[in-house]
Amino acid sequence: MKKIRVFTHKNKYSVIISKNLFKKTSFFYPLIYAKSIVIITDTNVANLYLKNIKSFLLKLCFKYKQIIIEYGEINKSFKNVNKIISILLKNRFNRNTIIIAIGGGVIGDLSGFIASIYQRGISIIQIPTTLLSQVDSCMGGKTGINHIFGKNMIGSFYQPIAVGIDPTFLYTLPKKEIFSGLSEIIKYGIALNPKFFSWIENNINNIIDLDIKILQYCIYKCCKLKLKIVSKDIYDLKARMILNFGHTYAHAIENFVGYGNWSHGEAVSAGMMISTYLSKYFTNISDLTISRIRNILLTAKLPDRGPLNMHPENYINLIKYDKKQLNVESGFTEILIKSIGKSIIKNNIKESTICFAIEQCQSKN
Numbered sequence: 001m002k003k004i005r006v007f008t009h010k011n012k013y014s015v016i017i018s019k020n021l022f023k024k025t026s027f028f029y030p031l032i033y034a035k036s037i038v039i040i041t042d043t044n045v046a047n048l049y050l051k052n053i054k055s056f057l058l059k060l061c062f063k064y065k066q067i068i069i070e071y072g073e074i075n076k077s078f079k080n081v082n083k084i085i086s087i088l089l090k091n092r093f094n095r096n097t098i099i100i101a102i103g104g105g106v107i108g109d110l111s112g113f114i115a116s117i118y119q120r121g122i123s124i125i126q127i128p129t130t131l132l133s134q135v136d137s138c139m140g141g142k143t144g145i146n147h148i149f150g151k152n153m154i155g156s157f158y159q160p161i162a163v164g165i166d167p168t169f170l171y172t173l174p175k176k177e178i179f180s181g182l183s184e185i186i187k188y189g190i191a192l193n194p195k196f197f198s199w200i201e202n203n204i205n206n207i208i209d210l211d212i213k214i215l216q217y218c219i220y221k222c223c224k225l226k227l228k229i230v231s232k233d234i235y236d237l238k239a240r241m242i243l244n245f246g247h248t249y250a251h252a253i254e255n256f257v258g259y260g261n262w263s264h265g266e267a268v269s270a271g272m273m274i275s276t277y278l279s280k281y282f283t284n285i286s287d288l289t290i291s292r293i294r295n296i297l298l299t300a301k302l303p304d305r306g307p308l309n310m311h312p313e314n315y316i317n318l319i320k321y322d323k324k325q326l327n328v329e330s331g332f333t334e335i336l337i338k339s340i341g342k343s344i345i346k347n348n349i350k351e352s353t354i355c356f357a358i359e360q361c362q363s364k365n
């Protein structure tokens, strides 16, 4: 078992990484103070795990209610916020309620947002069940839902009171979702840490094969890398922006193709390739760096370019709404790399330069 303590100026909490999480009763101690518990999950996770989770909670004598929503990105929506809040109100859940979000990033982001606004905020425990959510979305406190004008456009910064990561959940995860999670893992290497990037190059097949020791190390390392940055900048004002490497284009792609048609990881992969070409324009990274990035993404069965019917103007129209673009009139803001593991924030990038990088990325295949 590995434990990481997270300190923010708002609260402190533990991230536990452990096989057989549901045998670690100490992890569930915070529930003792809850008057009531609400489990939020999706249909896939409920079918696979809800029975076991319920019997565990009942053994500990916790009373709970379950709320199961349809799986899929399209459900990270206002409609579900309204639906879940109505259930909570109708059943008179008060401020002593603790939400347990069990599922991937969709469940985590949606439940986190609800926890942050329900009666001005109730506690939430995150139990992520996809690779992507275990290495990224379960911690750091970004919550949110999508809007037709943009991905994650409505949300809040709201920290969980605990995060429990059990890598054995990944045994039932479809391979496509493992690849999607690899995209964020690779992002940490590219944007933050050259040694970790080399480690991924050497161990990627073991991750795909779900070697439990390798998985545990990988998840731990990603959590450490992310939390170190997040603790310094929980509101994404400067240092944390680096974790958005490739995401401006990713969010545009997800919106353009329709939420859920490309996984978040697939979109991030194509977005990171565009950011790599944009980096080449400004920082002149070597062709070897570009091919290492492309090769690792292709090994993870991830796309190295965006949808073929998506043109530079389609990206531009969508990224104008991106949360990072505070002053589009004076140019775009982007995360670039100077080399693998060394990223910088660049302001005042011209629209034509972004279009050039997108075209380069699309044609280099």
Ligand SMILES: NC(=O)c1ccc[n+]([C@@H]2O[C@H](COP(=O)([O-])OP(=O)(O)OC[C@H]3O[C@@H](n4cnc5c(N)ncnc54)[C@H](O)[C@@H]3O)[C@@H](O)[C@H]2O)c1
Pocket (backbone or CB within 6 Å): 042, 043, 044, 045, 048, 071, 072, 073, 076, 103, 104, 105, 106, 107, 109, 129, 130, 131, 132, 133, 136, 137, 138, 139, 140, 141, 142, 143, 152, 169, 170, 171, 172, 173, 174, 177, 180, 263, 264, 265
């Ligand atoms: N808050 C953040 O900091 C942050 C960071 C990265 C990504 N995200 C968000 O996370 C979302 C993507 O998350 P995701 O990739 O986990 O997608 P997801 O939640 O849609 O899960 C992917 C699929 O796997 C299924 N599933 C989940 N666990 C399973 C299991 N153990 N076995 C079998 N099937 C399982 C789900 O039902 C779903 O069909 C996006 O909305 C993205 O924007 C948020």
Ligand SMILES: [Zn+2]
Pocket (backbone or CB within 6 Å): 136, 184, 247, 264, 268
């Ligand atoms: Zn992401």
